[in-house]
Structure formats: structure tokens, C-alpha cells
Amino acid sequence: GAVVSQHPSRVICKSGTSVKIECRSLDFQATTMFWYRQFPKQSLMLMATSNEGSKATYEQGVEKDKFLINHASLTLSTLTVTSAHPEDSSFYICSARQEVRTEAFFGQGTRLTVV
Amino acid sequence: GNSVTQMEGPVTLSEEAFLTINCTYTATGYPSLFWYVQYPGEGLQLLLKATKADDKGSNKGFEATYRKETTSFHLEKGSVQVSDSAVYFCALSSGSARQLTFGSGTQLTVLP
Numbered sequence: 001g002a003v004v005s006q007h008p009s010r011v012i013c014k015s016g017t018s019v020k021i022e023c024r025s026l027d028f029q030a031t032t033m034f035w036y037r038q039f040p041k042q043s044l045m046l047m048a049t050s051n052e053g054s055k056a057t058y059e060q061g062v063e064k065d066k067f068l069i070n071h072a073s074l075t076l077s078t079l080t081v082t083s084a085h086p087e088d089s090s091f092y093i094c095s096a097r098q099e100v101r102t103e104a105f106f107g108q109g110t111r112l113t114v115v
Numbered sequence: 116g117n118s119v120t121q122m123e124g125p126v127t128l129s130e131e132a133f134l135t136i137n138c139t140y141t142a143t144g145y146p147s148l149f150w151y152v153q154y155p156g157e158g159l160q161l162l163l164k165a166t167k168a169d170d171k172g173s174n175k176g177f178e179a180t181y182r183k184e185t186t187s188f189h190l191e192k193g194s195v196q197v198s199d200s201a202v203y204f205c206a207l208s209s210g211s212a213r214q215l216t217f218g219s220g221t222q223l224t225v226l227p
Contacts, residue, residue: 042220043218044204044215046215093159103147103208106159
């Protein structure tokens with residue numbers, strides 16, 4: 001099956017610093033990658049959609065200057081949380097989709113804690 | 116717009132009980148439907164899917180049938196196990212980007 005690897009699984013950072021989260025499709029080429037945020041006991045909230053080689057499309061209310069997304073290759077997308085604040089603490093999950101398949105595959109998620 | 120309405124949880128069952136988690140959807144066009152499962156502290160795993168009306172998705176004893184007439188995709192399992200304890204998400208995808216729209220999730224706890 002298709003495997004998506006997300007790294008790191010947990011990160012603690014100080015307020016004001018930036019954190020980069022990587023999402024890799026290990027055995028397929030991901031034409032589209034998605035970034036979600038999940039609050040405790042809640043559903044996933046789509047933050048942005050990225051296609052390889054083009055700018056990400058952000059959902060309404062998501063600050064694109066704060067959540068920088070780069071999809072430089074067909075197997076790697078990164079989410080950088082810039083100038084992180086405690087309210088950015090959350091569980092971030094990426095997913096990747098191959099052009100010819102209907103389903104998306106998810107990474108393991110990253111637990112970000114900003115102190 | 117698209118939306119998914121999922122049975123409120125939490126659901127607590129005894130081992131070997133029958134499980135149903137209801138899911139209905141609203142979508143334009145012909146969406147694909149999915150059930151994903153999330154274990155504590157992890158991402159989502161695809162459990163099953165159906166891409167057109169009357170399709171039945173099945174995996175690990177779980178089943179769901181794409182019912183266009185009732186716009187439903189209810190998840191069922193005849194005999195649950197403790198290891199099935201997790202959060203289950205119903206989702207649909209449509210449109211050119213095939214973005215997923217998720218339901219609110221249902222926490223299932225199976226007691227031995």
C-alpha cells in the first residue's frame with residue numbers, strides 16, 4: 001500500500017521560533033498534498049492544498065504567511081509554522097494523493113507544542 | 116457545498132457486539148466515499164472506500180454501502196473486538212482537487 005511518512009512526530013518549540021514539518025510519499029508520486037490541523041477530540045480542518053511546483057491554495061482563515069507550504073517535488077511537501085505561538089499548538093496531519101487514485105493517504109501526524 | 120454528517124459519539128460496546136455508525140452526506144456531482152480510522156496519537160488510515168452508487172467497501176470485517184438514494188454510507192461490523200477501539204471518520208471527496216470533507220468523527224470504545 002501507499003505509505004506517507006511525516007516527520008517529526010512530536011516537536012516542542014519556544015514561542016517565536018519556526019518549526020518545519022516534512023511530509024514524504026515513500027512509494028508513489030504525490031501530485032497533490034493536503035495539510036490538516038486537528039484539535040483535541042475534533043475532526044480534521046483542511047488548511048491548504050498544494051500541487052507540486054505551484055503555490056499552495058489556502059483555506060479561508062488560514063494565514064499563508066504564518067503557515068508556509070512548499071511542495072518542491074512529487075514526494076515531498078513541507079509545512080513551516082513561522083513565529084510560533086502557544087495557540088499554534090495542535091496536531092498537524094498531511095495527506096498525499098496520487099493522480100490516478102481516488103483516495104488520499106495520511107502521514108502519522110505531528111504533535112506541535114509551543115511553550 | 117459538500118458536507119458529511121456523522122453519528123455522534125462516543126459509542127461504547129461490548130466485545131462481539133454489532134456496530135453501526137451512521138453517515139450521511141451532501142455533495143454536488145458524484146463523490147467518492149470513505150471511512151478512515153484514527154488510533155490514539157496517530158494519523159488516519161483508510162479503512163474502506165466506495166466510488167459509485169451501490170458499491171460496497173469492505174475491510175477487516177467492516178462494511179459500508181454507497182446508497183445514493185438515501186445519501187448514506189453507514190459503517191457496520193458484525194462482531195467488534197477490543198482492538199477496534201479508535202475514532203472513525205466518514206469522508207467524501209469530489210471536485211478536481213479531490214479534497215476530503217470529513218465528518219466530525221465517532222469515538223468507539225470496545226470493552227472486553
